[in-house]
Structures are given as structure tokens and as C-alpha cells.
Amino acid sequence: MSYDFQLRVYYEDTDLAGIVYYANYLKFIERARSEWVRSxxxxxxxxxSDQDLVFVVRRVEADYLAPALYDDVLLVRTIPVKITGVRLEVxxxxxxxxxxxFRSTVTIAMLTSEGKPSRFPADIRTKLMAGSP
Incomplete structure (x- = not known):
């Protein structure tokens, strides 16, 4: 199962050559993950607010394969690969x-607002697994 998120490249996303600045791909995939979780x-x-838990990115592997350009319409595809009690990989x-x-593998963990590691709550894990292949 995958989740697709569409976006357009704006001038603010590019460098002087009209090519998407490399760090903006991380913003694009973050938006897509947020929308996937919301879905x-x-x-x-x-x-x-209720459980004092937040998702955090623990690791990102990124491969830049070809440039995106000003005004391109892009599709960000998110595919959950693996979930354990303490880690989600997409x-x-x-x-x-x-x-x-662009291609990436992102490892996500859960922390308290004080920065202490936590397990994914059972209901959250069930929802994330439902969004997995």
C-alpha cells in the first residue's frame, strides 16, 4: 500500500538556476508523511497534548537522482516498509x-516532549500497520 501526495515546485523551492534546492526534498517528504499519518x-x-508523544526522524538515507525544476508538478509516494514497537521505516x-x-528511506521513532524514547502506542501501531503493504 502506498500514499501519494502531489505538490508543485514554487520559486521559493529553487536555487538561482531554477533547480529545487536539495534540502527542500526533505520538506517535501515530511509534508507527505504528515498527510499520510493524517489520512x-x-x-x-x-x-x-493527550499522551505527550511526538514522531521524530531518527535517520534518513537520500539519493538525488535527477533535478526537479521550477513549476514542476511532483508526486511524493510514501510506502511503509516495516514497523516494530519502537521504529517505523518508510x-x-x-x-x-x-x-x-529522489529516493529515500526514513526511520521514525517516538519520543516524549522531554526527548525520552517511547514505544508506539498500540492504537497508533495498529493504524500504521493498516497503512503498510
Whole structure:
């Protein structure tokens, strides 16, 4: 199962050459993950206020394959790969039509607002697994 999120490249996303600045791909995939989690019925603001838990990125592996350009319409595809009690791994790609521009593997953990590691609550884990292949 995958989740697709579409976006357009704006001038603010690019460098002087009109090419998407490399760090902005991380913003694009973050937005897509947030929308994916929302689509699963997980309210991150409520999770923080009610259970004092937040999702955090622990690790990102990124491959830049081809440039995205000003005004391109991009698709960010999020595919959950693995979930354990303490870790979620997703693969995310950025595509322009059928051309893959960026590929990443993101490892996500859960922390308290004090920065202490926590297990995923059972209901959250169940929802994340429902969004897995």
C-alpha cells in the first residue's frame, strides 16, 4: 500500500538556476508523511497534548537522482516498509511523471516532549500497520 501526495515546485523551492534546492526534498517528504499519518486517522497534535508523544526522524538515507525544476508538478509516494514497537521505516520517492527524481528511506521513532524514547502506542501501531503493504 502506498500514499501519494502531489505538490508543485514554487520559486521559493529553487536555487538561482531554477533547480529545487536539495534540502527542500526533505520538506517535501515530511509534508507527505504528515498527510499520510493524517489520512490514517492519527492526530499528531492530540497525540502530543493527550499522551505527550511526538514522531521524530531518527535517520534518513537520500539519493538525488535527477533535478526537479521550477513549476514542476511532483508526486511524493510514501510506502511503509516495516514497523516494530519502537521504529517505523518508510520508503519515499519523488517523481515527475514517471521519472524518479529522489529516493529515500526514513526511520521514525517516538519520543516524549522531554526527548525520552517511547514505544508506539498500540492504537497508533495498529493504524500504521493498516497503512503498510
Amino acid at each position: 490514517l486517522g492519527i492526530d499528531q497534535a492530540a497525540l502530543k 520508503e519515499q520517492t519523488v517523481l515527475r511523471s514517471e521519472t524518479m527524481l
